[in-house]
Amino acid sequence: MSGPIQFTCPLPLAVKDRIVLGHGSGGRLSAELLRDVFLPFFHSPILNRLDDQAVFEFRGARLAFTTDSFVVKPLFFRGGDIGSLAVYGTVNDLAMGGASPLYLSAGFILEEGLEIETLRRVAESMGRAADDIPVEIVTGDTKVVEKGSGDGVFINTTGIGLVPEGVRLSPALVRPGDLVLLSGPIGDHGIAILAEREGIQFSTDLASDSAPLHGLVAAMLAVSLDVRAMRDPTRGGLSSALNEIASRAGVGITIEESAIPVREEVRGACEMLGLDPLYVANEGKLVAFVAPHAAQSVLAAMRRHPQGHDATLIGAVTDTHPELVLLRTPFGTTRIVDMLPGDQLPRIC
Amino acid sequence: MKYLDEYRDPALARRLVAEIRRSATRPWVLMEICGGQTHTLVKYGIEELIGERVELVHGPGCPVCVTPLEILDKAIAIASIPEVIFVSYGDMLRVPGSRSDLFRVKAGGGDVRIAYSPMDALRLARENPQRPVVFFAVGFETTAPANAMAVWQARREGLRNFSMLVSHVLVPPAIRLLLDSSANRVQGFIAPGHVCTVMGYEEYEELAARYKVPFVVGGFEPLDLLEAILLLVRQLEEGRAQVENQYVRSVNRTGNQAARQRMMEVFEVVDRNWRGIGPIAQSGYRLRPEYAAFDAEKVFGVEAISAPEPPECISALVLQGLKKPVDCPMFGTRCTPATPMGAPMVSSEGACAVYYQYRRHTAPAGAQA
Structure with a gap:
């Protein structure tokens, strides 16, 4: 054969005409959907901040307001269920704005044929979760859709919370030199759910980390108000949370691979399925950006709290590679930690 | 984790890197066939570590x-x-x-x-x-x-x-195609460990003998790949063209x-x-x-469906080691994993996608996203 081999390649699919599952993954597709479909029509400077919660002044008080929908399958899983998750998820979104929760609403979309007993278990779990926090579920709604139009139970919760005097958390406040703290091992929720789903059979004792974070946040803010921003790395995992902050604050973030705690079971499952724990969902962890002088005391406060017992310093904010998250490997090399373009899919071999 | 941490040990890796740098007295071009190996090499930045003399070319072994x-x-x-x-x-x-x-x-x-x-x-x-x-x-x-x-x-x-x-x-027919090309630059191959787990490596012995090119059957962890690279460099420096098996914990000859x-x-x-x-x-x-x-x-009677592939990207040159993914003018701009222009940008094991995911910060200015 003479000359280089002539290879050819296909044109891309430019058309983006339908919702695909990746739009719900919390990665780049979700961000595009928000930017291209919703923001042009919803004219709100508060929404445009794209925080996990809206924080605004109302008659002298600073209120946090947020909403979240829960479509988890299976409804009951090791370490939690859709009911408690729906309470904690919204409480955590409020907490990431520094707010303590005041009231919740609960909306239910139920599929025809759902057993009442199942719904009762979900409601009982929600009630218990709300009592423990404590937060009151003060209003709600129920709709039923035809069999096949839903998947048992979908829940939406909306929450309102009060931001204490002097607390101001926003990605916009993050600046080079800030340190990055993580409250504990990552990936537990996503892998626990995956393990219970049909078709993926491997044995593990791993439980979801589903838990409320408002107590941990309060403990952190009690030692220093120089916590600049917080995120709970839910869908899209730690990588999405860090990338969101990097892009919102226009800063670079460098993290140390060896400093990020990952349980053996999670690592094992990820190795087997070809997943990266950095992209796997958490439901009871937070990542905090803290001014350098306050980092040690905040870290100590986290470790004293049961939800932050395994907290670690994982990295720092820099001005050298804006809007890029880099990870230093134990080999001394660095690589990019990107936002996922869509769903994280298991590799085939 | 047992059976993983041993193969990711930074201290052992440093030793192998030093040995590779010491052993390579001339420039050598090596190709790893398998996309899984490409993924590890790029994820851990192994190309960066082993120095200028050993160049890695990413082969066509991404099934997706x-x-x-x-x-x-x-x-x-x-x-x-x-x-x-x-x-x-x-x-x-x-x-x-x-x-x-x-x-x-x-x-x-x-x-x-x-x-x-x-x-x-x-x-x-x-x-x-x-x-x-x-x-x-x-x-x-x-x-x-x-x-x-x-x-x-x-x-x-x-x-x-x-x-x-x-x-x-x-795999072997694709290697033959590459080696038959007059533009080929590849001097040694890391053979795909998982393929050889099934197939053994007798086929690669035929290739090594016919084309006078060394092969090392390699695993997928960083230390596996560093060891495979070292074995290849030693063969090339000594003028040997044999098949050696680095991935002995999984592969035997047959x-x-x-x-x-x-x-x-x-x-x-x-x-x-x-x-x-x-x-x-x-x-x-x-x-x-x-x-x-x-x-x-x-x-389902779909045998007749055919689809011509219009020429667009430089995957030909990338897969032959004539270009790096970051040399492509579309890399990271028009061509990203979300909007792939060609096959190597499609899967997480494709050479371009894995570069985009982990290493685009090392791309020359202008080629970045």
Whole structure:
């Protein structure tokens, strides 16, 4: 054969005409959907901040307001269920704005044929979760859709919370030199759910980390108000949370691979399925950006709290590679930690 | 973690890196065949570590990337048929065909399911006797035994609603194509450890003898690859062209006999199209005539679907080591994993995608996203 081999390649699919599952993954597709479909029509400077919660002044008080929908399958899983998750998820979104929760609403979309007993278990779990926090579920709604139009139970919760005097958390406040703290091992929720789903059979004792974070946040803010921003790395995992902050604050973030705690079971499952724990969902962890002088005391406060017992310093904010998250490997090399373009899919071999 | 941490030990890695740097007295160009190996090399930045003298070229061993357009179009056509349950490995769902992809078929109401094993598809066929269940059997020699087993089992059970869309490709014919090219720069190969687990490495001994090129069967962890690189550099420095086996914990010379036997019972070798490369003689598998009842192309009458691939990207030059992914003017701008212009940007194991994911911060200015 003479000359280089002539290879050819296909044109891309430019058309983006339908919702695909990746739009719900919390990665780049979700961000595009928000930017291209919703923001042009919803004219709100508060929404445009794209925080996990809206924080605004109302008659002298600073209120946090947020909403979240829960479509988890299976409804009951090791370490939690859709009911408690729906309470904690919204409480955590409020907490990431520094707010303590005041009231919740609960909306239910139920599929025809759902057993009442199942719904009762979900409601009982929600009630218990709300009592423990404590937060009151003060209003709600129920709709039923035809069999096949839903998947048992979908829940939406909306929450309102009060931001204490002097607390101001926003990605916009993050600046080079800030340190990055993580409250504990990552990936537990996503892998626990995956393990219970049909078709993926491997044995593990791993439980979801589903838990409320408002107590941990309060403990952190009690030692220093120089916590600049917080995120709970839910869908899209730690990588999405860090990338969101990097892009919102226009800063670079460098993290140390060896400093990020990952349980053996999670690592094992990820190795087997070809997943990266950095992209796997958490439901009871937070990542905090803290001014350098306050980092040690905040870290100590986290470790004293049961939800932050395994907290670690994982990295720092820099001005050298804006809007890029880099990870230093134990080999001394660095690589990019990107936002996922869509769903994280298991590799085939 | 046992059996993983040992192969990711930074101190041992430093020792191997130093040894590679010491051993290489001249520039050498090596190719790793398998996309899994590319992924590890780029993820850990191993190219950065081993120095300028040893250049790594990323081979065509990403099954997702090389699955031809026409097979994707066939998959999309079958999956779009109401009643069909179409079962696939997850990363095939995102790969664009001519006009659509399996994710879109799913979004449009098609019953497309992700599985981790063809046995899951077999189970679905048993549970849904009224519905045709089709498994998308792609991959190299690695995934072929399990797929062969599923078809064999289906025939034994008399499962009439199970079939398979087969697009298996084989590694040695692709290496032969590269080595026959006058533009070839590759002087030594890391042979794919998982493929050799099934097939053994006798085929590579023939290649080494014929082309006077060394091969080292390598694993997938950073230390596996560093050791394989060191063994190749030593062979090249000493003027040897042999097959050595670094991945001894998994590979022996004759491979997995039981698996090979089942594959040969079920599959036969045919010419195959490779996406981004074109037709390669005797480079793939299809079902043998006695398994025609399980051949989804025949069952659903999609054999005639063909799809020309318009010339667009420089994957040819990338896969021959004549260009790096970051040398492409479209890299990271018009061509990203979300909008792939060509095969190597499609899967997480494709050379361009893995560069984009982990190393685009090292790209020259102007080529960055």
